[in-house]
Amino acid sequence: MSNRIGRIAIAVYSVLVIVFLAIPMIIITGVSLGSTSYATFPPVDPSLQWYADIAADPYWMDSLLLSLGVAAAAAVIAVALAFALSMVLVRSKIRFKRALYTLVLLPLIIPKLVTAVALYDTYYAVDQMMMIVAGHAIVAISTAVIIMSATIRSVDQNLERAAWTMGASRFRVLTKITLPLAAPGLIAAFILSFLASFDEFFIGLFFSSPDVVTLPIRIFTALTHQVSPAVAAVSTVMILIVAIALLLIVIFNKSASRKGASTKVQLPGNAG
Amino acid sequence: MVSTQTVPVEHMTAVTVRPKKRRLSWTQRFSLWGSLGYLAAFFVIPVGALVLNSFQTVDGWTLTNYAQVLSDGYYLGIFWETVRIGFISTTITILLSYPVAAFISRLSNRGVALVMVFVILPYFTNTVVRTFAWIVILGREGALNSFLIAAGIIPEPLQMLYNELGVMVGLVYVFLPLAILIQFAVMRGIDTNLLRAAETMGASKVRAFFKVYLPLSLPGTIAAALLVFIECVGAYITPALMGGQGNTMVAQIIERQVRMGLDFGTAAAVVVILGVVVSGIYVLYDRITGMTKLFEDNS
Numbered sequence: 001m002s003n004r005i006g007r008i009a010i011a012v013y014s015v016l017v018i019v020f021l022a023i024p025m026i027i028i029t030g031v032s033l034g035s036t037s038y039a040t041f042p043p044v045d046p047s048l049q050w051y052a053d054i055a056a057d058p059y060w061m062d063s064l065l066l067s068l069g070v071a072a073a074a075a076v077i078a079v080a081l082a083f084a085l086s087m088v089l090v091r092s093k094i095r096f097k098r099a100l101y102t103l104v105l106l107p108l109i110i111p112k113l114v115t116a117v118a119l120y121d122t123y124y125a126v127d128q129m130m131m132i133v134a135g136h137a138i139v140a141i142s143t144a145v146i147i148m149s150a151t152i153r154s155v156d157q158n159l160e161r162a163a164w165t166m167g168a169s170r171f172r173v174l175t176k177i178t179l180p181l182a183a184p185g186l187i188a189a190f191i192l193s194f195l196a197s198f199d200e201f202f203i204g205l206f207f208s209s210p211d212v213v214t215l216p217i218r219i220f221t222a223l224t225h226q227v228s229p230a231v232a233a234v235s236t237v238m239i240l241i242v243a244i245a246l247l248l249i250v251i252f253n254k255s256a257s258r259k260g261a262s263t264k265v266q267l268p269g270n271a272g
Numbered sequence: 273m274v275s276t277q278t279v280p281v282e283h284m285t286a287v288t289v290r291p292k293k294r295r296l297s298w299t300q301r302f303s304l305w306g307s308l309g310y311l312a313a314f315f316v317i318p319v320g321a322l323v324l325n326s327f328q329t330v331d332g333w334t335l336t337n338y339a340q341v342l343s344d345g346y347y348l349g350i351f352w353e354t355v356r357i358g359f360i361s362t363t364i365t366i367l368l369s370y371p372v373a374a375f376i377s378r379l380s381n382r383g384v385a386l387v388m389v390f391v392i393l394p395y396f397t398n399t400v401v402r403t404f405a406w407i408v409i410l411g412r413e414g415a416l417n418s419f420l421i422a423a424g425i426i427p428e429p430l431q432m433l434y435n436e437l438g439v440m441v442g443l444v445y446v447f448l449p450l451a452i453l454i455q456f457a458v459m460r461g462i463d464t465n466l467l468r469a470a471e472t473m474g475a476s477k478v479r480a481f482f483k484v485y486l487p488l489s490l491p492g493t494i495a496a497a498l499l500v501f502i503e504c505v506g507a508y509i510t511p512a513l514m515g516g517q518g519n520t521m522v523a524q525i526i527e528r529q530v531r532m533g534l535d536f537g538t539a540a541a542v543v544v545i546l547g548v549v550v551s552g553i554y555v556l557y558d559r560i561t562g563m564t565k566l567f568e569d570n571s
Contacts, residue, residue: 003477006477010371010374010375011375013371013372013375014371014372014375014376017368017369017371017372017448018372018387018390018391020368020445020448021390021391021394021445021448021449022390022394023409024394024402024405024406024409024445025393025394025397025405027405027408027409027415028401028404028405028408031408039408040413041408041409041415077310081306081307081310081311082307084302084303084304084306084307085303085304085307085308087300087303088296088300088303088304091300092296092300094296094304100308103311103316104311106315107315109550109551109554110319110547110550110551111502111506111523111546111547111550112506113506113508113523113526113527113543113546114319114322114506114543114546114547115315115318115319117322117526117530117539117540117543118315118318118319118321118322118543119314119318120530121318121321121322121325121530121536121540122317122318122321122322123318134314135314137310137314138311138314138315141311170299195396198398199396199398199399201398201399201400201508201509202508205527206530206531216398216399216400219398219400219401219404220400220509220512220513223400223403223404223407223513224512224513227404227407227408227411231404232404232408235398235401235404235405238397238398238401239393239397239401242393242396242397243393245396246392246393246396
């Protein structure tokens with residue numbers, strides 16, 4: 001009897017904590033649907049007015065497009081580097097392998113603030129846009145290497161050898177065998193790198209200029225002034241982008257496992 | 273090692289057991305040096321330069337920056353405050369997350385997928401956005417105050433923002449998903465037959481929990497606590513938006529000093545101290561979870 005009460009108590013407690021996790025997200029969405037000029041919940045007179053407002057406002061749109069563009073560029077760099085590095089680290093017997101892996105993990109371990117201050121200290125005079133992309137790629141690279149090295153390990157090298165002995169060139173083996181087999185991992189690495197960049201705050205904090213402001217910095221600045229429903233609308237758009245990205249991972253993972261690929265994607269820690 | 277010298281037909285060994293070469297091909301060398309070059313340019317060299325800067329003043333090489341930081345009551349106060357807030361927030365986060373992670377780990381695959389949506393979506397949502405939600409909830413005219421006044425529980429709004437309470441609520445909320453995910457991963461792997469075995473052999477539910485489940489789940493919980501603590505001491509957004517004048521944390525003074533451009537040496541020293549403390553905690557974390565072992569070949 002007490003057994004059952006205990007189990008129910010844990011279930012109730014857990015549901016309460018999960019509600020605690022969900023409520024703020026619901027409130028942001030709710031506030032964004034209001035029509036009043038101040039942030040309030042529950043929304044008065046629901047409408048999409050604030051979405052129309054931010055869509056027409058270059059102040060918000062520039063930052064949204066910038067952050068999406070930066071995330072795409074940083075993800076391409078991070079995945080390309082991660083693929084190249086993982087191919088060597090997984091497939092060869094070089095010395096200092098463990099040290100190299102630790103080096104690649106460091107951007108994930110040390111606070112992003114430290115990385116950002118270091119980059120700012122060295123490259124404060126370099127073009128801001130370029131530095132934001134370059135820095136975001138560093139922030140994303142650890143996750144990309146974790147996924148890529150697991151992916152490449154799961155690619156059956158005998159298939160590559162078979163193609164090679166049948167006369168395929170190295171380049172052909174790469175494009176026809178290795179890359180297709182690694183595709184699910186490549187896609188997952190790209191999406192998670194994209195999210196790592198889209199989430200990144202500190203590099204934008206130091207490298208933003210009046211014309212180049214990443215979306216998290218734009219929201220942060222807006223919040224230090226006043227709490228407007230426009231911020232809620234932008235926030236809801238951000239949540240939607242994250243949700244779509246995560247959904248894509250699930251969809252690609254499903255279709256990959258249907259095709260028999262064994263690349264499992266795990267979610268490493270990158271909060272902050 | 274298969275010796276190629278004793279096998280006359282070379283391509284036969286190539287088909288069957290081509291031994292891994294120590295020498296790298298030119299593509300491999302290009303891949304290796306290209307990616308390491310990028311890491312060097314945008315990570316190793318800047319961080320190295322920052323560390324060197326922390327040992328420099330206009331007078332040359334010195335420990336003055338560190339001496340100044342570690343003897344200044346202002347800095348020490350902020351260090352202490354950061355560690356204290358980090359410790360309390362981590363403790364609350366773990367107390368909240370442990371039962372939830374245990375609960376989710378016993379659900380069916382479908383149940384896990386359903387509940388995890390509410391954990392993973394906040395986890396990947398920007399901290400600025402998640403903090404903003406709490407400003408709306410806890411503000412003077414926020415959702416919670418309005419509700420409590422309307423319900424007649426309090427006569428006038430409570431001050432829940434711009435103080436220590438605000439910072440802690442924010443930090444706990446921001447890092448709760450991380451704590452749940454890490455502990456879940458460990459708890460999902462615990463064989464519940466062990467608990468049943470303990471009970472059939474006469475152990476009470478409580479005893480079975482403390483003697484079997486707790487020790488098995490503890491590595492995950494310690495790992496989660498260490499990671500949450502690391503994130504807390506490096507937190508900037510939450511204390512900046514939800515804290516008051518008296519709740520300044522380390523990341524905030526670093527940002528302020530670097531942006532104002534005064535006395536970069538002391539700022540660099542504070543950054544290095546933060547980096548060293550965090551790395552130290554991470555070494556502990558690695559000992560417990562073997563994060564770097566993720567990469568080791570199973571073959």
